[in-house]
Every structure is written in structure tokens, then in C-alpha cells.
Amino acid sequence: xxAETDLAxxxxxxxxxxxxVHMAAESSLWYCSVLDGTAAPVQVDAQANIQDNCLVxxxxxxxxxxxxxxxxxxxxxxxxxxxxxxxxxxxxxxVLPGAxxxxxxxxxxNATVPEGMQVPPKSLVIGRGRVLRAVTPAEIERxxxxxxxxxxxxREHHLTQRD
Numbered sequence: 001x002x003a004e005t006d007l008a009x010x011x012x013x014x015x016x017x018x019x020x021v022h023m024a025a026e027s028s029l030w031y032c033s034v035l036d037g038t039a040a041p042v043q044v045d046a047q048a049n050i051q052d053n054c055l056v057x058x059x060x061x062x063x064x065x066x067x068x069x070x071x072x073x074x075x076x077x078x079x080x081x082x083x084x085x086x087x088x089x090x091x092x093x094x095v096l097p098g099a100x101x102x103x104x105x106x107x108x109x110n111a112t113v114p115e116g117m118q119v120p121p122k123s124l125v126i127g128r129g130r131v132l133r134a135v136t137p138a139e140i141e142r143x144x145x146x147x148x149x150x151x152x153x154x155r156e157h158h159l160t161q162r163d
Contacts, residue, residue: 009044010154019058024068028154030054040064040080049150051076062097069147073109081113084121088143101125104140108132 009023012031017023019037024046029035033054035042040058045068050056053075058064062080066072070083073091080097083089087101090109095101099113102121107113114129122135 008158010157012157024048026151026154028150028157037064042066045070045085047147047151048072049147049154051150054078059097067103069144071143071146071150086140086143086147088146104135104143106135106139106143 007025009027011017011029014031015029016034017029020041021035021037023044026047027044028049030050031052033050033052036057039060040063042056042058042064044050044066047068048066048070050072051074054072056064056066056078059080064078064080065082067083067085067087069086072078072089075092076089077094078089081095081099083095083101084103086103087105089095089107092110093107095107095113096115098116101107101113101119102123104121105119105123108124108126111126112128113119113125117129119125124132124135126132
């Protein structure tokens with residue numbers, strides 16, 4: 001494995017990248033997911049992972065930034081929003097245009113962050129934009145573990161595709 005391969009983003013077969021999209025080192029886009037930067041730019045920072053069946057889409061006037069070591073769980077959607085570093089957008093959750101998810105936050109499974117909502121750092125959001133409580137140290141550790149695991153998995157896929 002070369003240093004270049006170690007750092008390259010990984011895009012799964014069947015995933016789509018369209019428009020103005022930048023994926024940083026060791027980020028990954030998994031099966032059947034889409035990064036759509038046709039209406040506004042999409043930025044995916046280092047070691048972020050966009051898991052299976054996700055949609056990340058810039059909206060007119062609302063570019064997207066997915067921060068470093070962020071995990072978007074299966075079937076999550078982010079439209080024209082900012083997700084700050086080391087956060088988790090859980091399975092089936094949606095973040096709508098103009099929203100900002102503060103660092104080390106969790107958007108619970110199937111929750112929705114409404115348009116323009118500012119989620120404070122280290123918040124757990126449930127339902128339709130309800131901040132339930134602060135994220136615990138154990139939950140932050142789980143976010144970090146997930147990001148590390150997806151970096152490892154993407155490296156394995158890089159090697160498998162080269163063989």
C-alpha cells in the first residue's frame with residue numbers, strides 16, 4: 001500500500017459524485033450514496049464517512065460541509081447544511097438547508113434537523129429538532145470509534161480494488 005493510497009478518498013462502486021464536490025484525505029462514500037454538488041458545492045473533510053444509501057446535496061445558496069471524522073449513517077440525508085467535526089448523523093436522519101450541527105453532536109436515528117436550526121456542540125437531537133441533552137463522553141468515544149473503523153474499512157476496499 002502506498003502513502004498516496006492511504007490518503008486517497010474511497011468511492012464505492014455504484015456511488016455517485018456529481019457537480020462541484022471535494023473529498024478530503026481518507027474520506028469515504030459508500031454503496032448507492034450520492035454527493036450532489038450541482039446546485040452548490042459539497043465539501044467532505046478528512047476521514048468523514050458517508051455510509052450506504054445517503055444523499056448529500058448542496059442547495060442554491062446553501063453549500064454543504066461534512067466535517068472531519070463525521071459519520072453519516074445508512075440512509076441519512078444532508079441538504080445544504082453544515083455538519084461540524086466528529087458528529088454522527090444516525091441512520092435515516094435528515095439535516096435540512098441552512099442548519100448547522102455543532103461539533104461532537106449526534107442526530108438520532110430518523111430525527112430531523114429543521115431548516116436554519118443551530119445545534120449547539122455536543123448535543124443529542126431527537127424527533128423534529130428537539131435537543132434532548134448533552135452528548136456523553138462514552139457517546140463521543142463511540143463516534144470516534146466509528147470514524148476510525150470506516151477509515152480502516154475504506155483502506156481495505158482500496159486494496160481489494162487494486163488487486
